[in-house]
Amino acid sequence: MINLNCKIETPKNIDELLKLLAVENFNSKILAGGTDLIVGKIQGSKRFVDTELLIDINKIEELHKIDLIDDKIIIGASTTFSEIENNKIINEHLPLLKKAVSKIGSLQIRNRATIAGNFVNNAPCADSVPPLLVYNAELELISFGNKRTISLENFLEAPYKTQLQKSELVSKIIIPVPDKNIIGDFYKLGRRRAVAISRITLAVLCRIENNSFDDIRIASGAVTPIGKRFYEIENFTREKRINNDLLINLSQMLGEEILKITGLRWSSAYKLPVVQQMFYQLLNNIVIKK
Amino acid sequence: MNKEFSVIGKSVIREDAFDKVTGKAKFADDYKFDEMLYAKMIRIKATHAKINSIDFSEIENQKDIYVITANDVKGKNLVGLIKHDQPIFCNEKVVTPGDVIAMIVGEDEDKLEHLAKKVKVNFTPLPTLTDPTKALDPDSVLIHPEEKSNLIIHHPLRKGDIEKGFSESDEILEQTYTTQLIEHAYIEPESVIAIPKEDGIKIIGSIQNPFTTRRIVSLATDLPLEKIEVIQAQLGGSFGGKDDTMCILSARAAVASLKTNKPIKIKYTREESILESYKRHPYILNYKVGYTKDGKIKAMKIDILADGGAYCSMSPFVTWRTVVQATGPYEIENVHTDVRAVYTNNPYTGAMRGFGSPQPIFAQESLMDEIAIRLGITPDEIRRINGYKNGSVTATGQKLQNHDVNILTVLNKAVALTNFSNKWKEYKKEKSVLNEYEFEKPILKKNKFIDPKKLYQKGIGLAVSFRGCSLGAEGLDETYCYMSIEKNGLVKMLTGLAENGQGLRTTLIITAAETLGIIPDKIQFLETNTSLIKDSGPTVASRGTIMGTGSVKNAAEILKERLIKIVKKGFHLDDNDVIDFRENLVFSRKKGLLTNFDFVCQLALEQKENLTAIGYYKSPEVHWNEHNGQGDAYFTYVYGCQVAEVTVNIGTGEVFLNKITAVHDPGTVINRLGALGQIFGGVTQGAGYGIFEEITHEDGMIRELNFDQYLIPTAKDIDEIKPYFVEGNDIYGGYGAKSLGEPTLELTAAAIANAIRNATGKRFFNLPINLEELVLGKKIRPQNLNRGSL
Amino acid sequence: MKIKFYLNKKEIEIEVDPTIRLIDLLREKLNLTGTKEGCSIGECGACTVIVDGKAINSCLMLAYQVDGCNVITIEGISEDGKLHPLQENFLKTGAIQCGFCTPGMIMSAYALLLENPNPTEEEIKDAIAGNLCRCTGYKQIIDAIEVSAKELKG
CATH class of the missing domain: 3.30.43 (Uridine Diphospho-n-acetylenolpyruvylglucosamine Reductase; domain 2)
Structure with missing residues (x-):
C-alpha cells in the first residue's frame, strides 16, 4: 500500500x-x-x-468544458485528452490538436490526463504543445483577485519550468478559430506503435495560395528543451513559391535552428537528421494533399 | 502414427480459465494472513563494493521493526541452482546493483519505505568489470576471487577437421554478431509469503519451480526438505524468469519468518523486479563459414562469449544448448565451436524462454542469407542445400532418427504460404538504400532527403531452427503423475511439473482424457505442493508437454487396463474382445455400446479394484562428451520456420511488422488453443527482441527500470501473425507431442533481421535493430542515468 | 475522509485515507484482489477498472476521487453467476494464459463496448494498447472482443 x-x-x-x-x-x-x-x-x-x-480541481465544473464563443475556442484546464479527442468543436476546428492528443499514452491515461497538466509540467515531449503553439493558444491565469492572459509560448520557460506563479492557476486555454483555408498536419515519432514517449513531434499549419505559402506556422516538440515555434523560418517562407528545393531548404533551416538551440547532444546524432527528414516528408504530404 | 484423436488436437478451454476471467484466481500478492509483516530490501547504489559496516541505529528503537541480515541465515548464505555463488544477504560485498544487503521487516509497507532510507551502509567502491570481452584478461577484476577466474564455463565442440573444411571451400565468410540484454517482463512482479508452521515453514509464491525453491530454502534455513512446504500460487508469467530470484526471495522470507514467527510477505515493485531479477544473456558471436560455389557449407568455426553477469545461475546449461545448436539445422562436416560464459558486474543472466538459442539463431540465420546473396541464390535454396534430412548427422555427431526430421517440410510450407521467393526477389536491393546520417554533418545535404515515394521499403525474410527437446544431457529427465478415479468417475491427477501460466495442466488433462476416453471436464488437476508429490524436474526447456504427457499417459493406461478387466468381467465378455473408451462411453467391439465410464468406475470400486496409479516417464538415454562436444545431446528435436514481412521507414528507422508466418512442427498438437497461444505469444516476444527491447546500463546501473522505458510490444505492434502446424511423427512423449513454447520465440528476431536486410539492402549485426541502429548503424545512449522528469 | 460510491452496482460508504490510491482501496481495504498491480506508473494496465464508464488505471487515481462515482471491477461484470460474454469469449478463444493481465484487459474491453458496440479491429487494438500482455501476443484477446461485440449486438 x-x-x-x-x-x-x-x-x-x-x-x-x-x-x-x-x-x-x-x-x-x-x-x-x-x-x-x-x-x-x-x-x-x-x-x-x-x-x-x-x-x-476535479470537482470544479467551470474548469472542465469546451466552448466556442465568438471566434474563440475555450478549453477548460482540466479537460481530459479523451474529451478533447472526441469533441465536435475540436474535430472541426483544431484537427492537429485532436491528432496529437489521440496519440498520447494509453486510453486509460487519456481518460484522466488533462490538457493543462500536459504543459504546466512542461516536459520537452508534451505532445499537445506543438499544435497549441501553431494554433496561437493563449492561457488565462487566475489568482485571488487577479487574472492575466499570456501566450502559451511565453508561458513555457524552460524544461519543467513555466511562468506560473505559486498562487496562480491555468484556468483555460483560448484558441482563435483558425481560418477555413488553413491546412496542416501533426507528426509524432515514438519507439513503438502505441503508448510511446515522443522522440520527435512536429506541427505545421499553413495556407497555400497560388502555389506559394501565404502563411505558415511551424512548431516542434521533444527535439528542443521545450516545445518551440520557429518564427524565422516562418517569415522566410511566406510568399515563397513551393517547389522541392524550398521544402528541402526549409527542412535544413529547421535543423540549423534546432542545432543552434541544443548544440550537439547525445541524441542529436539521431534526432537532428530525422527531424529534418520527417519535416520534409510532412511538408510534402501537406503540399500533395492540397 | 495414428493421429485420429477424440480430444487431442481440439481446442479445449483451460482448467483455470474461469477463475482467471472472474478475478478469483489467486496470485501470490493476493494472499493475506493475520499478523502478516512486509519486508523491504536494503541496497546500495554501487556496482561493485566492499561493505565496511551497516548501521541500523536509527531504526533499532522502532517498535515492531525487525532487521534481517546474513547473521540470521542459519544455513548457507551462499546458494545457487548450479554453483553456490549467490548470497541471500550480501554481508561482505556487492557485485552487482541488484544485490540485497539486508531487510527490514514491519507491518506498514509505507513506513518501511521511509525507514529503509535511515539504514546507513558504509562501503568502499571497488573497480568494476562491465565489459565481458575483458573478463578473461589476466589483470581483470575478479568478481568471485575464490573462483580464481571469471570463466563460468567453457563448452568446446570439435567435429571433423576444420582446416581441411576451409581448404575445400571456395569462399570464406567471417562475421561478428551481438545480441542484447533483455528482461523477461512477466506482468506480475515477484511476490512470496513465508508462513511459520508448528514444525517448519510454508511458502506460497510466484514460483516457477517449487521443488528448486524448496531445496534453496532448505539450504538457507537448515530445515530438512520435508519441513518445507512450497505451494505455487497462480503464476503471472515467468518465461524462465521466476526461478533463481524466487528461490532467493523465498529464502529471505523464510529466514525472516523463522526469526519473527510471523508470516512475511515480500512483494517487489516493477523497479525492484527489473533491478534484481536475472535476464537473457547478451552474446558476442563470431562465425567463420567456408562454403563451395554450389552452396554446400564445408566448415563452420564459431566463437561465442556470453555475459553471465554477477552470478553463475543457469549459464552453464544455457550455453550448453548454444554449443549443441550453434550451427543451426545444417549438416556440416567440419565444425569447431567454443562457447564461453564469464562473470562481470553486470545484472546476472540465466534462464529465459529460448535458453541460449535466440542468440546463435540470429547470427547463423543472418549468415545463411549472406551466403545465399553472395552466391546469387534465394534464402530458401541455401537452406535446402544444407538443411537436415532424415539420418543427417548433427554438429555433435548425433544421427537424427526415430522422428520426422521436418526442417525442409516446415521451410517449404512457410515458403509456399508466403510466396516467399517471388517477394524476396522483388524487394531485394542490390545495394543499401539507407543514406546513412553522419554525426559530423548534422545538417542534411540535399541528396539525403528521401523521395517521399521511396520512404517506405518492403522486405521479407525467413529463419529456420531445430531445437533439442527437454533437458538433454543437462541432467536427469523423468516425470511422475499421481492419478486416482473416484466412484463418480471423477479423475484427480497431480504431477510434480509446475504450471507456469502457459496452460500445461490443460495439456496434461487432455492427455489423460484421451487415454481414458472421457471429456476433460471430468478431470481435476490438484494444486502443486512439494509435500504431496515427488519432484518431476523443473518446467523449463519446453519439457512440460513432452515429459509430462509421458507420465500422464502412463498413469492413465495403468488405470484403463484395470477398468478393462472390470468391464470384461462385469459384462461377461470374451477375453479377446476389444474395449474402447470414448467420450465417457464404453464400447465392446463385439457387442457395441455397453455402459458409461462412471458406471464402470463404480463397479470397479465396489469390487475393490485399486483405482490409483503412479505414472512414470523417463527420457531415453542421452550422452555427452564434454571434452569434444560430441554425443547424442537430446533424444529428439522439433523444427520451425518463420517468415517476417516488414515495411521499413528508411528516414526514421522504424520497422513496421506487417505479418509473421510461423510454421512449426511440435510433434502432435495436444491443445489447439494453447498451441496457437504459444505461437502468438512467442512470436510477439521474439519481435520485441528483434526491434526494440533492451536493458542498457551505465557501469552496471540499469536505465530501464519500468515499462515506461523498457518497451515490450503492445497490441498494435504486429499487424498479423499466421500460425501453421506440421505435425511430425515421433516415438517419444505421450502421443508424439513434443515442444513448442521456446521454438516460437527463438526465430522471430532472426526472420525480422533478414527481412530488414531484404528491404534496405543492408545487413545489421547487432540486436535490437532499433531506430538508431537502422539509420545510424549504431546505438546511442544518454551519458548518464539522470532523467529530466525525475 | 468519508466517501460514498457505487462499487459493482452496490452503494458503499467507507472511510478512506485521502492519500491512498484507488488500487489499494480495492485490493487492501475491500479485498477485491481481481484488480492487479504490475508497474504502479500507469504503463501496464493490469490495474484497469471502470469509473463512470471510462477505463482508468487505478494506480493513478486516489481512492477518495471515486466519491459519487460508479466503479466497476472484474468482480462486478458477471450477473447471477453467469459470465459476461467477454469473460465467456476470453475462455473460448484462448485469450488467457497466465491470467495476470486478464482482469485489466477485460475491463478495457468492457469500457470499449460500452462506448462503441461495433468496434473495428483497429479500434479494439487502440482500446487495449494500454494493457500489456506478455503471454498471448494479443491475437486471441482481440478475437474474444470481436466475437463478444457481435454477440452483444444480438
Missing part, C-alpha cells in the same frame, strides 16, 4: 480554490488527472518531493 503522505484539499469552486492557492505557507501543487503527479510522488521525483498539499 502506497501513501502519498501529504495533505489534500478538494475545493468545490474557483473561489475556494484561489483562496487555498493564496495561502503562502504550504508548498502546494494542483492535482488534476494525476497521471504525472501521482507517478512523480511515488517515484520520489524532485519536482514533487517537497509538495505538502495537493489541491484537487
Whole structure:
C-alpha cells in the first residue's frame, strides 16, 4: 500500500480554490488527472518531493468544458485528452490538436490526463504543445483577485519550468478559430506503435495560395528543451513559391535552428537528421494533399 | 502414427480459465494472513563494493521493526541452482546493483519505505568489470576471487577437421554478431509469503519451480526438505524468469519468518523486479563459414562469449544448448565451436524462454542469407542445400532418427504460404538504400532527403531452427503423475511439473482424457505442493508437454487396463474382445455400446479394484562428451520456420511488422488453443527482441527500470501473425507431442533481421535493430542515468 | 475522509485515507484482489477498472476521487453467476494464459463496448494498447472482443 503522505484539499469552486492557492505557507501543487503527479510522488521525483498539499480541481465544473464563443475556442484546464479527442468543436476546428492528443499514452491515461497538466509540467515531449503553439493558444491565469492572459509560448520557460506563479492557476486555454483555408498536419515519432514517449513531434499549419505559402506556422516538440515555434523560418517562407528545393531548404533551416538551440547532444546524432527528414516528408504530404 | 484423436488436437478451454476471467484466481500478492509483516530490501547504489559496516541505529528503537541480515541465515548464505555463488544477504560485498544487503521487516509497507532510507551502509567502491570481452584478461577484476577466474564455463565442440573444411571451400565468410540484454517482463512482479508452521515453514509464491525453491530454502534455513512446504500460487508469467530470484526471495522470507514467527510477505515493485531479477544473456558471436560455389557449407568455426553477469545461475546449461545448436539445422562436416560464459558486474543472466538459442539463431540465420546473396541464390535454396534430412548427422555427431526430421517440410510450407521467393526477389536491393546520417554533418545535404515515394521499403525474410527437446544431457529427465478415479468417475491427477501460466495442466488433462476416453471436464488437476508429490524436474526447456504427457499417459493406461478387466468381467465378455473408451462411453467391439465410464468406475470400486496409479516417464538415454562436444545431446528435436514481412521507414528507422508466418512442427498438437497461444505469444516476444527491447546500463546501473522505458510490444505492434502446424511423427512423449513454447520465440528476431536486410539492402549485426541502429548503424545512449522528469 | 460510491452496482460508504490510491482501496481495504498491480506508473494496465464508464488505471487515481462515482471491477461484470460474454469469449478463444493481465484487459474491453458496440479491429487494438500482455501476443484477446461485440449486438 502506497501513501502519498501529504495533505489534500478538494475545493468545490474557483473561489475556494484561489483562496487555498493564496495561502503562502504550504508548498502546494494542483492535482488534476494525476497521471504525472501521482507517478512523480511515488517515484520520489524532485519536482514533487517537497509538495505538502495537493489541491484537487476535479470537482470544479467551470474548469472542465469546451466552448466556442465568438471566434474563440475555450478549453477548460482540466479537460481530459479523451474529451478533447472526441469533441465536435475540436474535430472541426483544431484537427492537429485532436491528432496529437489521440496519440498520447494509453486510453486509460487519456481518460484522466488533462490538457493543462500536459504543459504546466512542461516536459520537452508534451505532445499537445506543438499544435497549441501553431494554433496561437493563449492561457488565462487566475489568482485571488487577479487574472492575466499570456501566450502559451511565453508561458513555457524552460524544461519543467513555466511562468506560473505559486498562487496562480491555468484556468483555460483560448484558441482563435483558425481560418477555413488553413491546412496542416501533426507528426509524432515514438519507439513503438502505441503508448510511446515522443522522440520527435512536429506541427505545421499553413495556407497555400497560388502555389506559394501565404502563411505558415511551424512548431516542434521533444527535439528542443521545450516545445518551440520557429518564427524565422516562418517569415522566410511566406510568399515563397513551393517547389522541392524550398521544402528541402526549409527542412535544413529547421535543423540549423534546432542545432543552434541544443548544440550537439547525445541524441542529436539521431534526432537532428530525422527531424529534418520527417519535416520534409510532412511538408510534402501537406503540399500533395492540397 | 495414428493421429485420429477424440480430444487431442481440439481446442479445449483451460482448467483455470474461469477463475482467471472472474478475478478469483489467486496470485501470490493476493494472499493475506493475520499478523502478516512486509519486508523491504536494503541496497546500495554501487556496482561493485566492499561493505565496511551497516548501521541500523536509527531504526533499532522502532517498535515492531525487525532487521534481517546474513547473521540470521542459519544455513548457507551462499546458494545457487548450479554453483553456490549467490548470497541471500550480501554481508561482505556487492557485485552487482541488484544485490540485497539486508531487510527490514514491519507491518506498514509505507513506513518501511521511509525507514529503509535511515539504514546507513558504509562501503568502499571497488573497480568494476562491465565489459565481458575483458573478463578473461589476466589483470581483470575478479568478481568471485575464490573462483580464481571469471570463466563460468567453457563448452568446446570439435567435429571433423576444420582446416581441411576451409581448404575445400571456395569462399570464406567471417562475421561478428551481438545480441542484447533483455528482461523477461512477466506482468506480475515477484511476490512470496513465508508462513511459520508448528514444525517448519510454508511458502506460497510466484514460483516457477517449487521443488528448486524448496531445496534453496532448505539450504538457507537448515530445515530438512520435508519441513518445507512450497505451494505455487497462480503464476503471472515467468518465461524462465521466476526461478533463481524466487528461490532467493523465498529464502529471505523464510529466514525472516523463522526469526519473527510471523508470516512475511515480500512483494517487489516493477523497479525492484527489473533491478534484481536475472535476464537473457547478451552474446558476442563470431562465425567463420567456408562454403563451395554450389552452396554446400564445408566448415563452420564459431566463437561465442556470453555475459553471465554477477552470478553463475543457469549459464552453464544455457550455453550448453548454444554449443549443441550453434550451427543451426545444417549438416556440416567440419565444425569447431567454443562457447564461453564469464562473470562481470553486470545484472546476472540465466534462464529465459529460448535458453541460449535466440542468440546463435540470429547470427547463423543472418549468415545463411549472406551466403545465399553472395552466391546469387534465394534464402530458401541455401537452406535446402544444407538443411537436415532424415539420418543427417548433427554438429555433435548425433544421427537424427526415430522422428520426422521436418526442417525442409516446415521451410517449404512457410515458403509456399508466403510466396516467399517471388517477394524476396522483388524487394531485394542490390545495394543499401539507407543514406546513412553522419554525426559530423548534422545538417542534411540535399541528396539525403528521401523521395517521399521511396520512404517506405518492403522486405521479407525467413529463419529456420531445430531445437533439442527437454533437458538433454543437462541432467536427469523423468516425470511422475499421481492419478486416482473416484466412484463418480471423477479423475484427480497431480504431477510434480509446475504450471507456469502457459496452460500445461490443460495439456496434461487432455492427455489423460484421451487415454481414458472421457471429456476433460471430468478431470481435476490438484494444486502443486512439494509435500504431496515427488519432484518431476523443473518446467523449463519446453519439457512440460513432452515429459509430462509421458507420465500422464502412463498413469492413465495403468488405470484403463484395470477398468478393462472390470468391464470384461462385469459384462461377461470374451477375453479377446476389444474395449474402447470414448467420450465417457464404453464400447465392446463385439457387442457395441455397453455402459458409461462412471458406471464402470463404480463397479470397479465396489469390487475393490485399486483405482490409483503412479505414472512414470523417463527420457531415453542421452550422452555427452564434454571434452569434444560430441554425443547424442537430446533424444529428439522439433523444427520451425518463420517468415517476417516488414515495411521499413528508411528516414526514421522504424520497422513496421506487417505479418509473421510461423510454421512449426511440435510433434502432435495436444491443445489447439494453447498451441496457437504459444505461437502468438512467442512470436510477439521474439519481435520485441528483434526491434526494440533492451536493458542498457551505465557501469552496471540499469536505465530501464519500468515499462515506461523498457518497451515490450503492445497490441498494435504486429499487424498479423499466421500460425501453421506440421505435425511430425515421433516415438517419444505421450502421443508424439513434443515442444513448442521456446521454438516460437527463438526465430522471430532472426526472420525480422533478414527481412530488414531484404528491404534496405543492408545487413545489421547487432540486436535490437532499433531506430538508431537502422539509420545510424549504431546505438546511442544518454551519458548518464539522470532523467529530466525525475 | 468519508466517501460514498457505487462499487459493482452496490452503494458503499467507507472511510478512506485521502492519500491512498484507488488500487489499494480495492485490493487492501475491500479485498477485491481481481484488480492487479504490475508497474504502479500507469504503463501496464493490469490495474484497469471502470469509473463512470471510462477505463482508468487505478494506480493513478486516489481512492477518495471515486466519491459519487460508479466503479466497476472484474468482480462486478458477471450477473447471477453467469459470465459476461467477454469473460465467456476470453475462455473460448484462448485469450488467457497466465491470467495476470486478464482482469485489466477485460475491463478495457468492457469500457470499449460500452462506448462503441461495433468496434473495428483497429479500434479494439487502440482500446487495449494500454494493457500489456506478455503471454498471448494479443491475437486471441482481440478475437474474444470481436466475437463478444457481435454477440452483444444480438
